[in-house]
Amino acid sequence: MTQVRGHWRRNANGTLSWVRAHSRGAAAAGGAGGILLVIGLFVWGGISNSASNDVRQPQVTVTRSPLSPAHAQLVEALRAARQRSGLSLEGAGRRAGVSAKEVSDIETGLLVPTPDDVTGLSNAYQLSPDEWTSLVILQSSVH
Structure with a gap:
């Protein structure tokens, strides 16, 4: 079993999720908690980003005064x-x-x-x- 530091993981939809420190190979040793944590972060990251995509951003128009x-x-x-x-x-x-x-x-x-x-x-x-x-x-x- 290998100890892994916390790190960012890119999800399938391009978003990033933070994965806390865990032991690699935990499922083989009988502890599936680490895998559930990773799956939970993956799903949670996708849900939070899909909700934020529904929010309309205001249109901003930048104008400047004419030159002298x-x-x-x-x-x-x-x-x-x-x-x-x-x-x-x-x-x-x-x-x-x-x-x-x-x-x-x-x-x-x-x-x-x-x-x-x-x-x-x-x-x-x-x-x-x-x-x-x-x-x-x-x-x-x-x-």
Whole structure:
């Protein structure tokens, strides 16, 4: 007979049930209590999850306010510069020292870039000093 620590077991329906510490091989030794415990947890886990599946979750719609004109210009300028440079979001992020998600969030207007972000992206896109200056001016006017 082998002593087994408590552990999680995945049920047939994909849910997880906690199985308390027990002895493996208990049924062969005449103690079926461990097996009944496992079967009970399996059935109980299935019943509790099937009941929770009947509960309707409320529909949530997330909206955001439109971008300010300066923010929209900055977003479009940064996206256009990245596309002109031929970089993917991952490549731009790697060169600028930020994540691809951050580049995406900046280009979609979810995140307002810091001056350091604008400088890093400008360097990654190999923009001219005039282009960098116009981006910094746009960034400073975004609220």
